[in-house]
Amino acid sequence: MKAMVLQSAAGLDRLTLADRPDPGVPGAGEIRVALHGSSLNFHDLGVATGRMPSADGRVPLADGAGVVDAVGDGVTEFQAGDNVVSCFFPDWQDGTPTVGDFRRTPGDGIDGFAQEHVVLPATAFTHSPAAYDAVEAATITTAGLTAWRALIVDGRLKAGDTVLLLGTGGVSIWALQIAKLMGATVAITSSSGEKLERAQDLGADFCVNYREQQQWGKTIRDWTGGRGVHHVVEVGGPGTLAQSIEAVRVGGHISLIGVLTGAAGEVPTAALMAKQARLQGLIVGSRREQQDFVRALDSSGIRPVVDRRFPLEQLADAFRYETSGRHFGKIGIEW
Structure with a gap:
């Protein structure tokens, strides 16, 4: 069985295609899945580059989708031929x-989905959205569910709310689609005019180039008539948090889900207190929340934005493309 593995000295040049033993037949409560797609996340990049150390020989990638080959005794939720997608936790x-760590997260604490087959507990998967191929389905495991939880589960988004999204990566573009589905008004930031045009095509109502408007928090607040936005999906971390607090309204909600600008930094506590805003950290979501998300997708017609697809053996090149920052939405891995 083919699998991509990460050798002990982590780095993209240490990703190699290897033969691994076939996982065999499923036991009680397990399913065997033939995997056909994945997508890349910032977390996966951290594992692949060694910023988040993992075990020697680790199979990377937290997202995985494919077709059930066989089911073990006692499994009633799935049957052979079902399309399924993995759970981050x-x-x-x-x-x-x-959970507050990644000891049981695929592609980090345990082997991930950059391989042809897995045998795992049935509870490690949900059904895929009915109309999605494997790459599209894999985008919901991490990025899609994070956006869903931030806006719907924790944020309790409702029609007429205003939302600020930072950047045009996987989480932010999923959040744009979810927010528009719910009837929200959305502002989005980027340093690329081309990407902002693409975001407008997806329904973004207001676009800000943060290189041209470095005080973009005030720009967003002015756009709302001085009130500020109801929700901020904050993927930057310490380098952008102050501006997000500036942009949020009194009593608003900031979902802290990213560390793109670093893992630690100052928090303007007085400004946050004055806004009486809820600053909530989150990491993806539960299996039940993923099932709710899939039901919403099945009834909505939304399709994920996949910028580019790479074959499994070109996984290192896919990560290099991710580090370039040229992508819009998700990067897919397909085999």
Whole structure:
């Protein structure tokens, strides 16, 4: 069985295509899945480059989608031929968060989905959206579910709300599509005029080039008539948080989900307190939330934005493309 593995000295040049033992037949409560697609996340890049160290020989990629080959005894939710997609936290089934690390996250603490077959508990998967291919389905595991939880589960987004999105990566573009589906008004930032035009084509109502308008928090607040936005999907971290607090309205909600500008930094606590805003950290979501998300997608007609697809053996090149920052939406891996 073919698999991409990461050798001990992490780095993109240490990703190699290897033969791994076939996982065999599923046991009780398990399913065997023939995998056909994945997508890249900032977390995966951290593992691949060694910024987030993992075990020697680790199979990367947290997202995985494919077709059920066989089911073990006691499995009633799936049958052979079903299209399924993985869960980022396979042990978090429902309810409030129960995990705060990545020890059981595929592609980090355990082997991920850059391989041809897996045998795992049935509860580590959900059904895929009905109209999606494997790459499209894989985009919901991390980026899609993060956006869904930020806006719908935690943010309780409703029609007429205003939303600010930072950048045009996977989470932000998913959040744009979800917010427009719910009847929200959306502002989005980027340093690329071309990307902002593409965001407008997807329904963005207001675009800000943050290189041209470095005080973009005030620009967003002015756009709302001085009130500020109801929701901010904050993917930048310490380098952008102050501007996000400037942009949010009194009593608003900031979902802190990214560390693109660093893992630590100053928080303008007085400004946050004055805004009486809710600053909430989150990491993806539960299996139940993913099932809810899939039902919404099945009824909405939304399709994910996949910028480019790479074959499995070109995984290192796909990561290099991710580091270039040229992508819009998600980068897919397909085999």
